Amino acid sequence: MLEFKNFTIAYEQEILTNLNLSFEPGQITVVTGASGTGKSSFLKVINGIIPHFQAARLAGDLTYQGQNLLELDMAQRSRFISTVFQNPKTQFYAVNSTDEMAFALENRNLPREEILERIRSYTQLLGMEDLLDRPIFTLSGGEKQLLAITSVACMDNDIYMFDEPSSSLDRQAIARFKEVLVKLKAMGKTIIIAEHRLYYFRDLLDKLVLFEEGEAKVYPAAKVNQSLADQHGLRSLTEIKKTDLIVENFSRKSLFDQGPQESGRLLCQNYSYSYGAKPVLASHFSFDQGLYFIIGSNGVGKSTFLRCLLGLNKKFKGQTFYQGQPLKPSYQWLTAVMQDVNYQLFTESVWSEISIVSQDDEAKKAALAQLNLLDKVDRHPQSLSGGEKQRLLLAMARVADKPLLVFDEPTSGLCRGQMEQLIDNLHQFVDQGKTIILVTHDYELIQKAGGQIIEFIGHTQPDQDSQRD
Structure with missing residues (x-):
């Protein structure tokens, strides 16, 4: 024992x-x-x-x-x-x-x-x-x-x-x-x-x-x-299935379907990427203002798509346009909170970290206070908990004030209260006219937040995949 x-x-x-x-x-x-x-x-x-x-x-x-x-x-x-x-x-x-x-x-x-x-x-x-x-x-x-x-x-x-x-x-x-x-x-x-x-x-x-x-x-x-x-403010004990999320704003997107070009505020045109001889992406995507949830099985290419959008996969083929203009360099338009936030923290303190993206002290204090991090401004970012690190990146996204926001599994370290706070922030971003793309397996987040749902499927994945849930 x-x-x-x-x-x-x-x-x-x-x-x-x-x-x-x-x-x-x-x-x-x-x-x-x-x-x-x-x-x-x-x-x-x-x-x-x-x-x-x-x-x-x-x-x-x-x-x-x-x-x-x-x-x-x-x-x-x-x-x-x-x-x-x-x-x-x-x-x-x-x-x-x-x-x-x-x-x-x-x-x-x-x-x-x-x-x-x-x-x-x-x-x-x-x-x-x-x-x-x-x-x-x-x-x-x-x-x-x-x-x-x-x-x-x-x-x-x-x-x-x-x-x-x-x-x-x-x-x-x-x-x-x-x-x-x-x-x-x-x-x-x-x-x-x-x-x-x-x-x-x-x-x-x-x-x-x-x-x-x-x-x-x-x-x-x-x-x-x-x-x-x-x-006690804990996450749900009831399983939320994919069928509980099926609404008018739900669609399935094959990653190996080069259909006709679409218009949109954000256009990812003719994206193509492979790991060695294994293709994982060959498609195009378009997004308007609003909140988009991307779901799909492990390994289907969700994070790969985000990495291509962010320009992190250097050998990918395709073009990205925002409001008709080439999105290059992407960091001028995009803010990202990735699945492994440790790779996005570089400085010696929380205050120094958020100061990378803004010099507006009042805006920084307001963002940190809203995300319950103001009392940790002198802490080393790597000493924070997983959830606190994610909230720091979210605070940085708030003060960076860019039109496109990308999130990869943002609730992995968040409790119920902080998940609900994240939802409030997402809705505020939408109200400000931003486009938000969020990859997640967290159906509780999707059900509470609302928005458009896109399910990524591979070319070898059976259509009855939705029945697995």
Whole structure:
């Protein structure tokens, strides 16, 4: 059993106080709460990142099977604790997916035959054979998340921890992840998941731990319902299906359909891009003023399209026009909040970061205050939580005041309250006459925000894809 007794975690100030929690083998515990309440820090204390890599003040007892975990370093804890981080790319060491699965086992000096058998066994058990022998950098965000999950499963540890595991997963991938959890639970593993999206756990979790105002409140599965979620401002416990979103403003767009040219405020003409010999994009797109949600399965090309629009994929073919004029350079017209916000943060403080895009101090203060970041102006951007980083990029988008805004999975680190705040900001942007393109798997966001929905489909994807939801 993993157990906290009278445990406190503090940085400049205490973030979690007097924790008394236990985690049993064969149980799934979901840890939730508003962004910045300490969920990721809590996991880092368990695996040893805090205090061995990231400084913090700790007090109290943390034990596993009677052993004091605080006496063990990260390497020693890794013998029985596995973690899938919020951004799986931060834990990859290889360029080939099979090599990545083998990496931790090779470091344990296991025989080659045992490593190969472990990989074969776990990929078969978890239904992840399609992830074998793939170049990691060509995988979609969701496929990278599943690869990270499979890689840590191959370690066959006692404790598995996941930080926002659904952030990049489509509905099919979430179903696969649920199957992984069921199998790990049946094997008697201790499973701890920090997550905002709760609907897919409703029939899986054994207990819910809510971090609120520095304290931990524990609810058994029988007491976890929508009334509890509403009382504490949590995300929905009811699954929202694609059929719930079908409205007049819904359309499907083949990425391999070179139809007649369209007019529009923003015209992406004859876009074409391939990863090696594999084409992922060959189409055109047009957008007018308003809010556009782009949905579609993992790997279908949603993020690739955004990268082409932003000019980040240098070898892509096509032209981009805004109000009839070539969109070049794109940064003069576009503001982007990408899936991995760490690549968009460059300076030593929140204030310096937002000052990159504006010198209007009053506008910067107003944007940071609206997004609850004004008290963090002196913090290093990389010290913020995932949700706080996304909100910083959103504040920068507000003060940059460009006509085109692009978002890639903007709710991956946001709680319900901050998701609703994001929706308010999106509506304000639309009222200001902007065009917003938002890639997401978050149907709760789409249902609450409204707007036009475009589903990307590939040329090999069956038309009955919509029935999967």
